[in-house]
Amino acid sequence: MTKYQHQTRLLAAIDCIIFGFDGTTLKLLLVQRAIQPEKGRWSLMGGFIQPDESADIAAVRVLKKLTGLEGVYLEQLHTFSDPKRDPIERTLSVTYFALIDIHRYEQQLSDEYHAEWFTLTEIPQLIFDHPEMMYMAQEKLRYKAALHPLLFELLPKKFTLPQLQSLYECVYDMPFDKRNFTRKVLSTKLLVKQKDKDKGNSKKGAFFYKLDNKQYKANLHAFLNIIPNPPIG
Amino acid sequence: MTKYQHQTRLLAAIDCIIFGFDGTTLKLLLVQRAIQPEKGRWSLMGGFIQPDESADIAAVRVLKKLTGLEGVYLEQLHTFSDPKRDPIERTLSVTYFALIDIHRYEQQLSDEYHAEWFTLTEIPQLIFDHPEMMYMAQEKLRYKAALHPLLFELLPKKFTLPQLQSLYECVYDMPFDKRNFTRKVLSTKLLVKQKDKDKGNSKKGAFFYKLDNKQYKANLHAFLNIIPNPPIG
DNA sequence: TCAAAAGTGTTATGAGTACACCCATGG
DNA sequence: CCATGGGTGTACTCATAACACTTTTGA
Structure with a gap:
């Protein structure tokens, strides 16, 4: 057969x-x-x-x-x-x-x-x-x-925290508190601050960040808890 | 065509x-x-x-x-x-x-x-x-x-908290604290205590619980957080 | 100099965790 | 009466959430 x-x-x-x-x-x-x-x-x-x-x-x-x-x-x-x-x-x-x-x-x-x-x-x-x-x-x-660091995939290699935040706000259609957001994101240790700034959106300019690729790959599954009350699904 | x-x-x-x-x-x-x-x-x-x-x-x-x-x-x-x-x-x-x-x-x-x-x-x-x-x-x-009330599907309609706990311990291959486990499970309001007990495993007997079906269907996606450090995947 | 966005710290509340003793009962 | 498993409460720690002002700089 x-x-x-x-x-x-x-x-x-x-x-x-x-x-x-x-x-x-x-x-x-x-x-x-x-x-x-x-x-x-x-x-x-x-x-x-x-x-x-x-x-x-x-x-x-x-x-x-x-x-x-x-x-x-x-x-x-x-x-x-x-x-x-x-x-x-x-x-x-x-x-x-x-x-x-x-x-x-x-x-x-x-x-x-x-x-x-x-x-x-x-x-x-x-x-x-x-x-x-x-x-x-x-x-x-x-x-x-809401649980994993995933949305970075939608951004350029270098991005700013305000950019990242507006992406999250867009995905979840809700505003986030800037201070809490920054703290949570940085606490994951996934991001590395760069020396240069993006001046596209403001006069002051916002620092660029890059993913720490080693950390990112190791922590792809890390729980982020960026979203206060995680969405259901 | x-x-x-x-x-x-x-x-x-x-x-x-x-x-x-x-x-x-x-x-x-x-x-x-x-x-x-x-x-x-x-x-x-x-x-x-x-x-x-x-x-x-x-x-x-x-x-x-x-x-x-x-x-x-x-x-x-x-x-x-x-x-x-x-x-x-x-x-x-x-x-x-x-x-x-x-x-x-x-x-x-x-x-x-x-x-x-x-x-x-x-x-x-x-x-x-x-x-x-x-x-x-x-x-x-x-x-x-780890995130959703799912394991109930593996149990009979009527089950006891010790049974539920041993199921979780078995799935995650780790012990859970009885008091914390009970508190978390009951805080979901998914369970309804029955009047009768299961005497199969002890002399004192353990109370049966049933799923509150209405709650269960509404909260199928509720976050449980039964697992202290949720597993990765 | 002012408008517009970036950046930063503290406090209060709630959730999670660790932990130990009494209860009920059948043998 | 005792061995076995069932049931319960508290205190500590840590994470989350709410909240407002100062900084920078290009126009």
């Missing part, structure tokens, strides 16, 4: 929920679908899993094709498998959520793939079960970022 | 990591594989996703077939998709972890499916990537149970 008999084979795809932060709002990268059905409508970036690929590898490939980026934070989210989720043919989708530094994103690719960043509050109608995927990704981001 | 052209179809299966608690140790339900290859070796319970089924439905079906149980706690864990994970033919597996009250398990099914409960420390060699699945399920159980 070389095959499993009498079982149905089906298509397997991956879809990526790609988050970015432009300094003010949290955004999702969407593409206009290139193939029928629903050609031209907005969707998450996805693609079929190839014969020699795991889903993880497929996600990395698709992400690189769309954004030009490698080494991006990418995590398996959930597998969607409703038999009717794709009206053309049964397709199972393994979803991933990705956190990228929006400034590293290569704008030229937008044209090539008809991609666009959307603020979370202005997401267009998406195809299939993509709204559900998006919702789940948001929930997971909020859940996980 | 009625089909996606030039894409490979593949088999899709589900596998269940089934946890049970016998009052003393945490156990996994394993089966002896009924089909080639690896027939007769121990594996997680699984099955192929049928044409009219989502993965969730398939998991429920498989779980009912093996344990006779319905309404069991079942949660999607991770999708394993290495192209070579099954040597016969490429098969993607969506894994689920299940928490069941071991006493509701119908023993007769053990014979029918060659199933057996194994203590976590005495797991036999498993096929394919099932060890990895098992490991991931354990990690997730520990992670999630």
Whole structure:
């Protein structure tokens, strides 16, 4: 016997929920679908899993094709498998959520793939079960970022504490106390203060910080407790 | 166009990591594989996703077939998709972890499916990537149970605080202070004290408690903080 | 000189932890 | 009556949360 008999084979795809932060709002990268059905409508970036690929590898490939980026934070989210989720043919989708530094994103690719960043509050109608995927990704981001140092992935290598704070405020849609926030963040010892300042947002300028990569990798799972009352999920 | 052209179809299966608690140790339900290859070796319970089924439905079906149980706690864990994970033919597996009250398990099914409960420390060699699945399920159980009221799913409807405590001690492999444990658990308001006692383990007897179902469903996501230093993952 | 953002310290409250003795009962 | 497991309270420490003023500097 070389095959499993009498079982149905089906298509397997991956879809990526790609988050970015432009300094003010949290955004999702969407593409206009290139193939029928629903050609031209907005969707998450996805693609079929190839014969020699795991889903993880497929996600990395698709992400690189769309954004030009490698080494991006990418995590398996959930597998969607409703038999009717794709009206053309049964397709199972393994979803991933990705956190990228929006400034590293290569704008030229937008044209090539008809991609666009959307603020979370202005997401267009998406195809299939993509709204559900998006919702789940948001929930997971909020859940996980409340406990783990994750949101750094959305910032440039050098960032300021006010930038970090506004990112958190944006993700949780609530204000944070500057002093408590600073204290908590610094108490994790994940950040290293730099000598130079970012003068983009103020006259005084705010010191840059970098992640202490050794600490970061060791403490990826450290509990942060940045959020006073952690979100549920 | 009625089909996606030039894409490979593949088999899709589900596998269940089934946890049970016998009052003393945490156990996994394993089966002896009924089909080639690896027939007769121990594996997680699984099955192929049928044409009219989502993965969730398939998991429920498989779980009912093996344990006779319905309404069991079942949660999607991770999708394993290495192209070579099954040597016969490429098969993607969506894994689920299940928490069941071991006493509701119908023993007769053990014979029918060659199933057996194994203590976590005495797991036999498993096929394919099932060890990895098992490991991931354990990690997730520990992670999630530290934050959410989850372990109740492993106990009978009526249980005592000492029983609950020994379950936690077993999952986290550490002792807990009885007084602090009791206080924390009761402070969640999830438990309702019953009038009767369990005299199985002591002469004095320990009061039974039941979950307050309304509270439980509303607070499924409540943070428990039963574990002093939450586990990482 | 003033507007705008950055940076910093203290206090009060609540949560977590460590810890030891009495109670009830069946044998 | 005694061995066994069940049940309870307090004090200390530490983490969190609330809160306001000074600094810097470009325009």
